[in-house]
Amino acid sequence: MKAAIVGGSGYVGGELLRLLLRHPEVEVQQVTSDSMAGKSVGRAHPNLRKATDLEFVPHSALRPADVTFLATPHGESMARVPSLLETGGIVIDLSADFRLHDAAAYPQYYHREHPRPDLLSRAVYGLPELHRDELRTASLIAVPGCIATASILALRPLSTSRLLDPRPVVVDAKTGSSASGQEPGPAGTHAERSGVMRAYAAAGHRHTAEIEQEVGVPVALSCHAVEAVRGVLATGHAFVMRTVDDKELWRTYRAAYGGEPFVRIVHESDGIHREPEPKILAGSNYCEVGFANDPHAGRVVALAALDNLMKGAAGNAVQCLNVRAGYPETAGLEFLGLHPI
Amino acid sequence: MTQCPECDAKVERNDKVLGEVFPCPDCGTELEVFGTAPFAVQPAPKEAEDWGE
Numbered sequence: 001m002k003a004a005i006v007g008g009s010g011y012v013g014g015e016l017l018r019l020l021l022r023h024p025e026v027e028v029q030q031v032t033s034d035s036m037a038g039k040s041v042g043r044a045h046p047n048l049r050k051a052t053d054l055e056f057v058p059h060s061a062l063r064p065a066d067v068t069f070l071a072t073p074h075g076e077s078m079a080r081v082p083s084l085l086e087t088g089g090i091v092i093d094l095s096a097d098f099r100l101h102d103a104a105a106y107p108q109y110y111h112r113e114h115p116r117p118d119l120l121s122r123a124v125y126g127l128p129e130l131h132r133d134e135l136r137t138a139s140l141i142a143v144p145g146c147i148a149t150a151s152i153l154a155l156r157p158l159s160t161s162r163l164l165d166p167r168p169v170v171v172d173a174k175t176g177s178s179a180s181g182q183e184p185g186p187a188g189t190h191a192e193r194s195g196v197m198r199a200y201a202a203a204g205h206r207h208t209a210e211i212e213q214e215v216g217v218p219v220a221l222s223c224h225a226v227e228a229v230r231g232v233l234a235t236g237h238a239f240v241m242r243t244v245d246d247k248e249l250w251r252t253y254r255a256a257y258g259g260e261p262f263v264r265i266v267h268e269s270d271g272i273h274r275e276p277e278p279k280i281l282a283g284s285n286y287c288e289v290g291f292a293n294d295p296h297a298g299r300v301v302a303l304a305a306l307d308n309l310m311k312g313a314a315g316n317a318v319q320c321l322n323v324r325a326g327y328p329e330t331a332g333l334e335f336l337g338l339h340p341i
Numbered sequence: 342m343t344q345c346p347e348c349d350a351k352v353e354r355n356d357k358v359l360g361e362v363f364p365c366p367d368c369g370t371e372l373e374v375f376g377t378a379p380f381a382v383q384p385a386p387k388e389a390e391d392w393g394e
Contacts, residue, residue: 246347247347247349250348250349250350250367251349265367267368268368268369269368269369270370270371270387271369274369
């Protein structure tokens, strides 16, 4: 299968390249970047030096491919997707432009009207753990946001178990600096970022919309920047209607993820790494989910950790491609991570 | 086969012997074999922190 990556000079584009260059069923035919056109991909992604002869080409030189990945900023995919769909190839969009089913949510969360609301129903939300069957025939796949992916995978087993009371689930998410992309900004300078523990979206984070869409319960999301390059840890505080015990929670999470190739249930009674932790997942496509029972407060704490560039973006996009194309779901995604790191 | 008393995970006997201590494959709890026919396990006693001092 021939693949193209649009917007390949950013961090997500670099991760897509890293994965696809070693994917047994994929050949990358083009990588576009207007700002880097004519330069080797190793110039933007030094970990890929000598791994490929590919050079960036301008967006205008993009040719039809069997699958086109869009690693472009929010708002740009809206303009590119319609013509890409006409070529007949699979389109996998890593922006937020086609994640929400409700067009009215775009002005609220993304401050713009959606120009092609007719295409929203055609897009499949790219989370194989929830939408595997729909992905098998999808022409347009909308890859979830990183914080949304962690939050959804943490909460979904609880929301479908009828354990939760009607109050919103509070989600506290921490994220590393690469989640904000490669574009420089005042919040990303070393002086501002070093040692940071900043509530950058204490309320109103735009991933709230897709979490609620996929989990089906009201969510109150607060997001924090912490001193890490990669990683998301989502901690959900879910209040339950009756007493539960660890065995029931184990059964609930096993029923949801027992056969999932990239979800590991982590809730160990002893040792250092008893609950999910993003650090050891860097570079891997795994999401670890876990839980803690708090009968004193009538609360279940639902946890999920992942690498925001992998299961939170590029790795999950490749997993979606594998499902769509009928490849082994783990193809190109076998890396287990590093420890220590 | 039996189940972990902490998390209900399926635990296979394989060649485990009476008194053997092994971790639950899901929750990591240290389990001790206290019966082989039928196969039965219980949480292994944890070492107190001052043991050996």
